Amino acid sequence: MKIIVCYKWTLDEADIRVDAATRAVLKERAKYRISPYDRNAVECGVRLAEQFGGEVAALSVGTAEVENSVKDVLSRGVTRLVWLCCQELEEADAAGTAGALAAAARKIGDYDLIVCGEGSSDNYSQQTGPRLAELLDIPVVTCASEISLDGSTLTAKRKLEEGFEIVETTLPALITVLPDINEPRIPGLKEILRASKKPAERFSAEDLGLDPETLKPLARRDSLLGTATDRRRIMLKGENAAEELLTILKQEGFC
Amino acid sequence: MAEFWVIADKPGAAGELLASAKGLARGETLVCLTCDQETAAEAARRGADRVVLFEGGARPESYVADWSEKARLERPAAILLGAGRRDKEIAARMAARLEAGLISDCVKLERGEGGFYSERYIYGGLCLAGETTARTPFMATMAAGKVQPLPAGGAAPVEKAAAARADQVRLVELQPHQSASNLMSAKVIVCVGRGLAQKEDLKLAEDLARALGGEVGCTRPVAEERHWLPEESYIGITGKKPAPDLYLTLGVSGQIQHLSGVRDSKFIVAVEKNETAPIAESADYTVVGDLYDVVPRLLAGLQA
Numbered sequence: 001m002k003i004i005v006c007y008k009w010t011l012d013e014a015d016i017r018v019d020a021a022t023r024a025v026l027k028e029r030a031k032y033r034i035s036p037y038d039r040n041a042v043e044c045g046v047r048l049a050e051q052f053g054g055e056v057a058a059l060s061v062g063t064a065e066v067e068n069s070v071k072d073v074l075s076r077g078v079t080r081l082v083w084l085c086c087q088e089l090e091e092a093d094a095a096g097t098a099g100a101l102a103a104a105a106r107k108i109g110d111y112d113l114i115v116c117g118e119g120s121s122d123n124y125s126q127q128t129g130p131r132l133a134e135l136l137d138i139p140v141v142t143c144a145s146e147i148s149l150d151g152s153t154l155t156a157k158r159k160l161e162e163g164f165e166i167v168e169t170t171l172p173a174l175i176t177v178l179p180d181i182n183e184p185r186i187p188g189l190k191e192i193l194r195a196s197k198k199p200a201e202r203f204s205a206e207d208l209g210l211d212p213e214t215l216k217p218l219a220r221r222d223s224l225l226g227t228a229t230d231r232r233r234i235m236l237k238g239e240n241a242a243e244e245l246l247t248i249l250k251q252e253g254f255c
Numbered sequence: 256m257a258e259f260w261v262i263a264d265k266p267g268a269a270g271e272l273l274a275s276a277k278g279l280a281r282g283e284t285l286v287c288l289t290c291d292q293e294t295a296a297e298a299a300r301r302g303a304d305r306v307v308l309f310e311g312g313a314r315p316e317s318y319v320a321d322w323s324e325k326a327r328l329e330r331p332a333a334i335l336l337g338a339g340r341r342d343k344e345i346a347a348r349m350a351a352r353l354e355a356g357l358i359s360d361c362v363k364l365e366r367g368e369g370g371f372y373s374e375r376y377i378y379g380g381l382c383l384a385g386e387t388t389a390r391t392p393f394m395a396t397m398a399a400g401k402v403q404p405l406p407a408g409g410a411a412p413v414e415k416a417a418a419a420r421a422d423q424v425r426l427v428e429l430q431p432h433q434s435a436s437n438l439m440s441a442k443v444i445v446c447v448g449r450g451l452a453q454k455e456d457l458k459l460a461e462d463l464a465r466a467l468g469g470e471v472g473c474t475r476p477v478a479e480e481r482h483w484l485p486e487e488s489y490i491g492i493t494g495k496k497p498a499p500d501l502y503l504t505l506g507v508s509g510q511i512q513h514l515s516g517v518r519d520s521k522f523i524v525a526v527e528k529n530e531t532a533p534i535a536e537s538a539d540y541t542v543v544g545d546l547y548d549v550v551p552r553l554l555a556g557l558q559a
Binding site for chain 1: 346354376384423429431492500543544
């Protein structure tokens with residue numbers, strides 16, 4: 001079977017700083033990494049291929065920065081990588097991302113299953129997977145925490161606010177997976193060495209018949225401000241810290 | 256006449272969405288699309304001018320094709336949905352079909368000359384992004400609990416419509432949660448994080464919650480990696496976002512994704528070994544110490 005796993009190369013928000021005075025967002029020291037939710041998507045696709053045979057193509061779209069993800073993603077068990085490089089995707093929204101992914105997925109062609117993470121660690125709009133499925137006109141199952149395959153029938157357990165929903169659909173289909181679907185492997189030295197021998201194909205928007213202008217965000221970004229936390233930030237240390245806290249909880253009327 | 260849509264499958268969500276829509280509409284007719292009878296009745300009472308109750312689908316997602324086609328023909332100015340997992344799938348699929356933008360988990364929405372101005376959190380809640388959308392229809396999924404429903408009193412007509420297009424996904428079984436979580440209404444929440452050494456130690460958190468008249472919640476890894484507490488107990492930007500009077504954490508280091516979920520808490524107290532942990536920056540008080548030492552002392556003091 002032919003599986004496509006999508007991933008986004010995102011800034012690690014743990015390294016993003018906020019200027020306390022101006023609330024300016026300082027991204028200079030932040031490094032990129034594969035969006036953690038997408039590591040589960042990659043792992044999901046790789047395990048299915050290990051179980052049922054076939055190939056796994058990793059797929060990403062973004063700016064030239066994505067080049068730095070090539071070795072990392074290829075060491076995670078996938079067969080090959082296809083990615084679209086386009087400067088217009090710099091601040092891409094889910095519409096642009098899904099449009100670019102759809103063109104690239106068509107280029108790969110003949111896929112049985114596409115796996116996406118439930119959302120991205122940066123925007124977390126949870127739109128790209130379901131949008132991509134609609135653009136490709138294939139069924140979608142979102143928020144899967146367990147899946148199984150029987151021939152061309154995919155069964156998934158979705159985790160929803162009100163409980164679990166078991167659904168089935170027929171391949172080709174797209175699923176978005178939750179982090180608890182698996183524990184992504186940590187690439188070993190052998191996988192890292194093998195990664196450099198695996199094929200990585202880079203396309204431009206024009207190669208895929210896309211007008212770069214159509215990939216730009218649909219909304220205009222007016223502002224981006226760090227969130228302010230207005231807390232007392234008092235440390236209670238030493239022997240009697242627990243008792244000091246009790247006194248404060250009493251003063252505040254909690255006990 | 257131009258329309259303003261809300262789509263909901265729960266009465267509470269319909270009430271909130273109609274209240275938001277009422278504040279934003281510029282003379283448009285407020286139309287509620289639903290597939291749930293109770294929601295239809297609630298919408299008819301709380302601000303809708305017209306309700307369309309769809310029938311014949313196995314689940315709300317089954318109506319995506321019908322609702323998208325209806326939107327394509329009737330061209331509503333805006334479509335608002337809730338921000339539950341079903342809502343977000345429906346919204347994204349409709350937006351793709353309508354070639355519309357979509358603001359997810361919108362926390363603030365205004366309407367001006369240039370279109371709709373929205374705010375939402377990104378980077379795990381570290382940043383707030385303000386955006387203007389000029390395209391029609393405007394679409395957003397709205398974070399819950401930001402507005403009060405309008406008072407009951409209306410009696411809008413409810414029309415029925417049948418699903419005309421088949422769902423490509425077949426519903427096999429629904430397994431509703433057995434226990435309803437009380438986290439959203441709790442005045443006090445004791446939250447456990449990865450600093451808790453073993454599952455049995457949850458008793459410490461439960462005892463503390465009981466002594467303070469509260470509920471126990473946890474961080475995402477405690478629910479999803481360790482499975483110590485059910486999924487509906489985890490708190491954070493991707494989970495429950497409660498606003499208790501007192502939020503007390505035990506062994507929670509304070510990743511931004513977690514803290515963003517409790518930013519509306521009145522008072523935050525942390526018990527944490529590591530004084531450089533990020534939680535200290537977002538707490539009113541941090542007891543720097545071993546929770547296995549601190550909690551028994553708190554319990555002793557509360558029971559004295």
